[in-house]
Amino acid sequence: MIVMSESIQEVTLLAFDFGTKRIGVAVGNTLVRIAHPLITIDTEVTEKRFMTIAQLLDTWKPNLLLVGLPMHSDGTPHELTRLCQRFARRLQGRFGVDVVLCDERYTSKTASVALREAGITGRNQKAMLDQVAAQHILQSYLDEQYVIARR
Numbered sequence: 001m002i003v004m005s006e007s008i009q010e011v012t013l014l015a016f017d018f019g020t021k022r023i024g025v026a027v028g029n030t031l032v033r034i035a036h037p038l039i040t041i042d043t044e045v046t047e048k049r050f051m052t053i054a055q056l057l058d059t060w061k062p063n064l065l066l067v068g069l070p071m072h073s074d075g076t077p078h079e080l081t082r083l084c085q086r087f088a089r090r091l092q093g094r095f096g097v098d099v100v101l102c103d104e105r106y107t108s109k110t111a112s113v114a115l116r117e118a119g120i121t122g123r124n125q126k127a128m129l130d131q132v133a134a135q136h137i138l139q140s141y142l143d144e145q146y147v148i149a150r151r
Contacts, residue, residue, distance in 0.1 A: 009030065010029055010030055010031040011029060011030040011063040011064060012027070012028075012029045012060055012061060012062045012063055012064075013027070013028050013029065013030070013062055013063070013064045013065070013066060013138060013141070013142075014026070014027055014038075014056060014057070014060060014062045014065050014066070015027075015028070015035065015065075015066040015067075015068070015102070015134045015135070015137045015138035015141070016065065016066065016067045016068065016087070016091075016134055016137075017068045017104065017108075017130045017131070017133040017134040017137060018067060018068065018080070018083065018084045018087045019080070019130060020044065020080070020083070021042075021044055022040050022041060022042050022130045023040070023041040023049060023130065024037070024039075024040050024041075024129070024130025024131035024132070024133050024134035024135075025037075025038045025039045025040070025041065025053075025056060025131055025134050026038050026131060026132075026134035026135040026137070026138045027060055027062075027138075028135075028138045028139070028142055030142065030145065033142045033143070034139070034142070035134075035135045035136075035138035035139040035142060036135060037128065037131035037132050037134065037135045038056070038131055038134070039052075039056070039131060040127060040128065040129075040130045040131045041053070042127075050090075050094060053091070053095075054094075054095070057095055057097065062097060063097070063098075064097065064098050064099075064100060065088075065091055065092075065095075065097050065098070065099045065100070066099070066100050066101075066102050066137060066138055066141055067084055067087060067088040067091065067099055067100070067101055067102070068084065068101075068102055068103075068104030068133070068134065068137040069081060069084050069085070069101040069102060069103060069104055070084060070104055070105070071103060071104075071105055072105075073105060084101070085101065088101055100141070102137050102140065102141050103140075104133070104136075104137050108129065108130075108133045110133075110136050114132060114136075
């Protein structure tokens with residue numbers, strides 16, 4: 001018989017790869033520690049974006065939201081850094097769910113490589129790239145939290 005000495009609390013998370021044209025969304029939880037691409041919100045209309053996000057929150061009932069924070073490779077702010085911070089504040093203000101900003105350097109590149117390895121290339125990547133980038137943001141967070149918890 002195996003007895004677990006510590007209980008595992010399941011927390012559902014949604015991650016967002018914010019962009020001015022599209023927002024990629026991924027879902028995961030702390031129990032299985034695997035992120036999955038979910039949807040790309042393909043509109044620039046703010047109210048439509050937040051209506052879709054409200055539906056996602058209602059469906060998935062996340063305990064925590066992650067927003068990718070773009071930075072240059074040297075850690076200095078990117079052109080989108082301020083917009084992502086504003087998006088994170090708006091998420092928390094509108095929905096009352098805690099939001100964590102996560103380093104998203106290279107996630108679009110790694111997402112593109114993963115899609116290419118899956119046989120999805122060129123323009124065919126456009127519809128999925130942002131949600132796979134959100135998946136990479138979320139998976140990095142889950143992996144990091146696991147390492148911290150194991151120390």
